[in-house]
Amino acid sequence: MSILIDQTKRVLVQGITGREGMARTKLMVGYGTQVVAGVTPGRGGEQVEGIPVFDTVEEAWEKAGPIDVSVLFIPAPLVKNAALEAIDAGVKLLVIVPDRVPIYDVLVIARRAKEAGARFVGPNTLGVLSPGKAVLGMMGGAAASARAWFQPGPVGITSRSGGITSSMAYYLSREGIGATTLVHVGGDAVVGLPHPEVVRLFEQDPETKAVVMFGEIGTSQEEQVADLIAQGAFTKPLIAYIGGKAAKSGTRFSHAGAIIEGGRGTYEGKVERLRAVGATVVESFADLPRATKEVLARIA
Amino acid sequence: MARLYEYQGKALLQQFKVAVPRGRVARSPEEARAIAEEIGKPVMVKAQAWVTGRAQMGGIKRATTPDEAAEAARGMLGLKVKGFTVEQVLVEEQLDIASEYYAGVIIDDQAQAPLVMFSSVGGTGIEEIAAAHPDKVARTHVDIETGLQEYQARNLVRRTGIGGKLQSDLAALLVSLYDLARTTEARAAEINPLVQTTDGKLYAADCRVTVDDYAVFRHPDLGIEIAREYDRPPTPLEKIAYAVEAKDYRGTFYFIQMASDFKKGEGYIGFHGAGGGGSMMSMDALLRHGYKLATFVDTSGNPPASKVYRAARIVLATGPIDGYFGSGSGVASQEQFHSARGFVKAFLEAHLDVPVVIRLGGNAEDKAVEILEQLNGRIPAPVEGYKKDDSPEFCVQRLDALIKSGELRDVPPPSPRPEPQRPYRFETVTGGTVTYDHAVCATCESKVCVSECVPKILTLNEEGLPVLAITPEEAKKGRCSECLACEVECLFRGAGGGYVHLPIPGLDET
Numbered sequence: 001m002s003i004l005i006d007q008t009k010r011v012l013v014q015g016i017t018g019r020e021g022m023a024r025t026k027l028m029v030g031y032g033t034q035v036v037a038g039v040t041p042g043r044g045g046e047q048v049e050g051i052p053v054f055d056t057v058e059e060a061w062e063k064a065g066p067i068d069v070s071v072l073f074i075p076a077p078l079v080k081n082a083a084l085e086a087i088d089a090g091v092k093l094l095v096i097v098p099d100r101v102p103i104y105d106v107l108v109i110a111r112r113a114k115e116a117g118a119r120f121v122g123p124n125t126l127g128v129l130s131p132g133k134a135v136l137g138m139m140g141g142a143a144a145s146a147r148a149w150f151q152p153g154p155v156g157i158t159s160r161s162g163g164i165t166s167s168m169a170y171y172l173s174r175e176g177i178g179a180t181t182l183v184h185v186g187g188d189a190v191v192g193l194p195h196p197e198v199v200r201l202f203e204q205d206p207e208t209k210a211v212v213m214f215g216e217i218g219t220s221q222e223e224q225v226a227d228l229i230a231q232g233a234f235t236k237p238l239i240a241y242i243g244g245k246a247a248k249s250g251t252r253f254s255h256a257g258a259i260i261e262g263g264r265g266t267y268e269g270k271v272e273r274l275r276a277v278g279a280t281v282v283e284s285f286a287d288l289p290r291a292t293k294e295v296l297a298r299i300a
Numbered sequence: 301m302a303r304l305y306e307y308q309g310k311a312l313l314q315q316f317k318v319a320v321p322r323g324r325v326a327r328s329p330e331e332a333r334a335i336a337e338e339i340g341k342p343v344m345v346k347a348q349a350w351v352t353g354r355a356q357m358g359g360i361k362r363a364t365t366p367d368e369a370a371e372a373a374r375g376m377l378g379l380k381v382k383g384f385t386v387e388q389v390l391v392e393e394q395l396d397i398a399s400e401y402y403a404g405v406i407i408d409d410q411a412q413a414p415l416v417m418f419s420s421v422g423g424t425g426i427e428e429i430a431a432a433h434p435d436k437v438a439r440t441h442v443d444i445e446t447g448l449q450e451y452q453a454r455n456l457v458r459r460t461g462i463g464g465k466l467q468s469d470l471a472a473l474l475v476s477l478y479d480l481a482r483t484t485e486a487r488a489a490e491i492n493p494l495v496q497t498t499d500g501k502l503y504a505a506d507c508r509v510t511v512d513d514y515a516v517f518r519h520p521d522l523g524i525e526i527a528r529e530y531d532r533p534p535t536p537l538e539k540i541a542y543a544v545e546a547k548d549y550r551g552t553f554y555f556i557q558m559a560s561d562f563k564k565g566e567g568y569i570g571f572h573g574a575g576g577g578g579s580m581m582s583m584d585a586l587l588r589h590g591y592k593l594a595t596f597v598d599t600s601g602n603p604p605a606s607k608v609y610r611a612a613r614i615v616l617a618t619g620p621i622d623g624y625f626g627s628g629s630g631v632a633s634q635e636q637f638h639s640a641r642g643f644v645k646a647f648l649e650a651h652l653d654v655p656v657v658i659r660l661g662g663n664a665e666d667k668a669v670e671i672l673e674q675l676n677g678r679i680p681a682p683v684e685g686y687k688k689d690d691s692p693e694f695c696v697q698r699l700d701a702l703i704k705s706g707e708l709r710d711v712p713p714p715s716p717r718p719e720p721q722r723p724y725r726f727e728t729v730t731g732g733t734v735t736y737d738h739a740v741c742a743t744c745e746s747k748v749c750v751s752e753c754v755p756k757i758l759t760l761n762e763e764g765l766p767v768l769a770i771t772p773e774e775a776k777k778g779r780c781s782e783c784l785a786c787e788v789e790c791l792f793r794g795a796g797g798g799y800v801h802l803p804i805p806g807l808d809e810t
Contacts, residue, residue, distance in 0.1 A: 019550065019781065020602065075549045076514065099552050099601050102515040104485045107444045110412040116552060126633055138602070141633035141663030149631060161577020162602065163629025166662070170631045187576055190409045214577060219409050243580045283580050284778060286691060 002130035002181045003156070003201040003208070004121070005033070005069065005091065009134065010093065012060055013038040014082050015073035016048050020097070020138070024073060025049050030143025033134040037064035039082075055091040055293050069093045071127070071136050079123065080105035081156060088117050095136045096122035096192070106190045113192065120192030126162030126184040132168075139166060139182060152181065153178020156202035156293060158195055159214035160185055160221070161243065168214055168288060175289040180208045189219055196224040210237040210295055215270055217244035229277040237295045238279040241288055242270050266281040302527040305348045307390045309507035313491070316480040318473055319503045323392025332373035335391040336366035346506075348388040349381045350533075352424070357381055362394060383532030395505060396498040397605035400441055402426055403474055404490035405442075406479035415444040416453070416478055418470065420460040422493035432587035436460050448478035469502055470494075484522065485515035517546065540806040548730055550781075551603025551634075553611050557618060558593040564620040568594040569699070572615055572658075574628030574639065575600040578692075582627035582659070585692040588788065589700055593741045594618045599642075604783035606730060608642025610804050616650050617807060623703050624656045627695055631688045632662030638754075640668040640685070641784040644675055645800075648791075651713045653680040657703035659695045661688030674792050680708040703714045717799060726768055729778040730773075732802040734786065736763045740797030748793045749786035755779055758786065766798075 011028065014039025015021040028035050029049050031240075037060040038048055039129060044055035051156050054060040070086040072079060072094060076120055079101045083094055087109070094113070101123040113120055121128055127137015131150040140146025145158075149166065151173045159165040165184040172179065183198050185191050202208045211234075213220040222242065228234040245267045271281050310320040315338070322339055325348065326332035336343045354360050359381060363369035369391055379386045400422030408415040419437040421429050430437040438459035442448045453471035464471065472493070474565035481489040491504040511519065516527035526534045526542045534542070541555035554576070562568045569586060571593045573579025579598045586593065595615045599608045615624070626643070640660060647656065656675070660668040669685030676683050682702050686695050720737035727733055737747070742765065749766045750758045757779055758770035766786070770779055782800065789800035 019778075059788060077518070098549075100514045100549070102480065102485055102518070103487065103512045104444070104515065107407070107412060107414070109443050114412075138633045143637060145633075145663045159577070161575055161629065163575030163632050163662070164577040164581075166633055167578065167629040167631035167688065174689075190407065190412055194410075216580070224410065243577050245584060286693070 001197075002133055003128075003205050004128050004183065005031050005136050006130050006133040007034060009068040010066060011035045011136065012067045012070040012086070012103050013051070013059065013073065014040075014057070014070055014086065016040055016051065016053055017043045018073055021073040022048055024138050025051060026134060027138070027143050027146065028071070028135055028142060031135045031140070031146050033136065036067065040087055048130060057091070061089055067091050067235060069095065069256065070137060071095045071097065073097055076100040076102070078252075080108060081118065083109045084112055088115050092116075092118045094120035094192070095125060096120055097137050099124040099126055099187070101188070103188075103190055106188070110150065110190070110192065121183065121291045122186040122188075122191060124188045125186040125191075128183050130181045131179055132141055137163075137184075139184065149173065150182065151178035151181070154207065154209035154296065155179050156198075156205065156208040156211040157182045158185060158198040158202070158211060159183070160187060160195070160216045161214055162187070164214045164243070168212060172212065172289050172292060175293060177289065177292055178195065180205060185221070194219070194224070195221040196228055199225050199228060199238075203234050203236060204263060208236065210239065210292065211225060211298060212292055213238060213240040215240055215242040216266050217242070217267050217270075218265040220265065222274050226273040226277045226279065229279060237299060238274070239292050240274055240279055241285050242281065243269055243285075301514050302513055302524040303350045304509040304511065304522065304524070305350070305388070305390070306346065306507060307348055308522070309489075309509040310504060312480055312509065313476075313485065313504050313507060316476045316483075318476050318480075318491075319397055319501060321392040321503055321505065325388045325389060326373055326391050327378070327388050329370040329374040332389060332391050333366040333370040336363060336369035339391070339393050342394045343369050343391050344394055344621055345369055345376065346390045346392070347376045347381060347386040348390055349384040350385060350502065351382045354381070359386070362604070373590050374536040377700065385533070395495050395503055397495050397505075398497040398498045400493035400505075401470070401496070402429070402490070402492045403470075403477055403494045404488065404492070405478050405486065406488045408441065411441050414478065414481065416440050416442055416448055416456065416474060418456055418460060418474060421463055422495075423491070426492070442478060447482065448475050450475055466500075468497070473502055480509075484509065484519060485512045486510060487512050487708040524582050536806070537617060540804065541611070541614050544607065544614075548607060549609055552598060553603060553607050554598040555611065555614060556596040558596055560619060562594065562619050564622060566622070567591050568619065568621050570594050570618065570621040570624045572597040572599070572612065572624065572626040572682060574598065574626070574632055578629030582625075582692040585627075585696045586625060589696050591623075594621050599639065600628060600634065603638070604782045605638040605642040605645070605784040606728070606732065606800075608639045609784065609802060610647045612643055612646035613649070613804055614807060616652070617644065621654055623654050623699050624652070624658075625696070625699050626658035627661070627692045628659070630659055630692070631662035634662065634663050635664045636660045636668035637664050637671055638783060641788045643672060644788050645679070645784055647675055647679055647683070651679055651711075653708055655699060656683040657686070657695050657699040657702065658684075659686040659690060659692060661686065661690070662735070671788065677709060678711060680711050681708060682709070720797075724765070724767060726772045726780070727776045728780050728782050728800070729776060730782065730802065732782060732800055734780065735799050736766050736786070736810075737797040738763075740795050741765045742796035744790075744797065745795050748789040749798055752785035752789040754783040754785060755781045757802040762772055
């Protein structure tokens with residue numbers, strides 16, 4: 001079934017006329033996503049890949065029809081305004097691609113989303129992709145690559161790193177293991193749909209038989225996933241790899257969320273916690289496909 | 301997260317109506333003496349550095365007289381504290397402390413909201429205090445749209461057993477602290493200890509404020525030079541790298557200098573990854589082979605070739621590395637040939653003579669590796685490009701083999717680029733200049749610049765020479781995406797008349 005995105009969802013691209021907006025609209029359309037409209041203030045009336053561009057999200061909704069998802073390709077300082085615009089217009093799922101969105105802006109977006117019953121992925125996300133169905137964001141880069149790399153199958157993939165989302169799915173696919181949906185939760189500390197929320201969605205998806213998770217140092221997402229397993233809220237097998245083992249405390253390793261602060265968010269802490277609740281945690285990234293294969297064979 | 305010094309935090313607290321001990325910073329023992337004289341009573345002399353536990357390191361001293369203050373300052377200034385050199389000391393009045401509390405505002409990433417914490421017991425280790433004395437610590441989340449209401453703060457303080465006027469005073473202070481955190485976009489703003497003096501007044505005796513890296517650009521008044529969290533002051537190269545990133549939102553360029561003053565043969569590698577997660581993993585692979593990192597770099601999120609070029613130049617400026625290793629997730633969504641062109645330009649200019657192994661797996665990897673490997677025979681270094689089916693481990697083994705073989709190609713350095721005879725120039729968004737020497741272009745058969753230009757902004761004029769198909773203003777605004785095709789492809793398959801000059805402020809002058 002997949003989670004978050006499939007070919008039936010109606011998608012808007014905010015910032016459609018920018019460098020990324022144009023390139024990834026091409027990706028999304030080429031992959032089969034139902035992109036119905038784009039918005040770039042001031043560029044209403046234009047077209048990108050045959051998609052009509054509007055000045056506002058409200059107008060796009062009125063003229064092109066209801067919108068299920070909006071994907072944002074907008075410079076970081078302008079993201080809050082665009083995200084609030086989409087939420088206020090009634091969009092219930094946002095995919096916020098840009099990096100470096102100020103954290104207080106994310107908190108404001110989160111607040112408004114909660115009130116409106118909306119959700120968002122990111123910021124700083126490569127996006128979401130359901131193999132054979134649709135893609136949101138940048139994942140795969142080009143439609144041909146995305147089609148070649150990702151195959152449909154029984155595994156849900158959730159990752160804190162964008163490139164790793166693609167590589168996990170690709171290396172699994174090479175071993176004959178396909179995916180229901182690939183989700184890059186984003187590299188920031190505060191993200192709309194962190195690992196525990198994604199894992200909950202996979203729990204509800206009948207096609208997802210197991211979840212492969214790429215975690216990192218920093219934040220408490222992986223520990224929260226362990227809590228869900230312990231509470232019986234997530235019952236499917238979990239195979240995980242935690243990155244950043246060699247990182248020192250106090251230094252950020254690129255991702256704003258990948259920082260060990262005050263002893264919390266350590267590699268050891270996450271691995272121990274996950275193993276304690278019965279998850280499979282591999283020592284080496286290269287072991288993920290084999291470990292996943294074993295898990296799938298066991299539950300078959 | 302960008303940290304402020306204690307004295308900066310205290311200046312902000314004053315702006316937000318929170319009392320701080322009277323005093324100011326001194327940069328010399330004489331200044332410290334003068335300030336102590338002004339204050340006219342015993343003072344505290346406190347080293348200004350981004351570390352905790354200053355007291356144990358001799359970074360906090362009492363001084364009864366101005367002379368003692370000068371002595372204390374003399375002992376601290378120039379001291380190296382966990383990698384930081386103390387350049388300033390804060391000289392402030394000693395407080396007659398009756399009680400100590402803790403007040404702090406942090407971002408709770410799980411709740412997606414700010415969290416205000418208050419403890420009726422101050423001192424280090426708020427987490428430990430909370431665990432040992434749960435009835436003395438209270439927390440409350442704040443609705444970002446309405447802020448911390450005064451009554452919420454009062455309720456919070458009451459939960460720790462404090463009543464009466466003190467409760468109201470503390471509540472007002474917590475509201476001010478929250479306003480400070482919200483206004484400056486602080487990741488964390490803490491007052492510890494929050495002191496009540498014997499006359500009943502409240503003072504922020506020490507404070508720690510860290511500002512969200514991604515918000516620094518809209519707070520120029522805070523004077524934060526570089527928005528990164530380091531456990532030591534930024535190096536000159538880190539400042540240069542930050543300047544490149546700060547002005548250019550296309551993709552990410554993250555740079556940490558991991559070593560300095562190293563020598564050739566010590567096993568230091570210029571590490572240049574793509575994507576935080578993949579880079580960290582590839583870094584692990586390199587370390588497992590006994591190599592050391594000179595740099596940790598992440599250029600990802602589809603940066604233009606110009607950004608990767610600048611990143612590579614900064615890596616090369618770090619010192620005499622034994623090899624250049626690039627690896628990210630291996631299955632990058634961004635078109636990898638942009639990075640390839642960035643590397644090519646940087647390595648050609650450096651006439652690089654240490655082995656290069658770059659794992660350029662992902663979108664358009666075939667084209668990317670083809671471009672990268674064109675370097676073979678043009679520079680002394682052997683260059684190998686790898687794709688998504690090659691593991692980081694394998695790539696490190698290749699680098700290891702090339703370094704150990706020591707084999708270099710016999711390629712003389714190129715003669716310096718001559719002055720263009722018929723220059724056609726236009727400027728780019730990051731202050732670069734694209735120059736086509738039309739005298740050379742006239743001899744070119746392929747004119748690959750036009751076909752390879754990624755944003756497709758070039759055309760041939762009546763003379764069949766490459767010119768902009770758009771206005772120079774549009775190019776400068778960003779329509780020229782600095783893809784470097786008109787230099788790199790021109791060099792490989794054209795007459796070599798194209799050149800993109802990309803300045804790196806701070807680097808070119810060294």
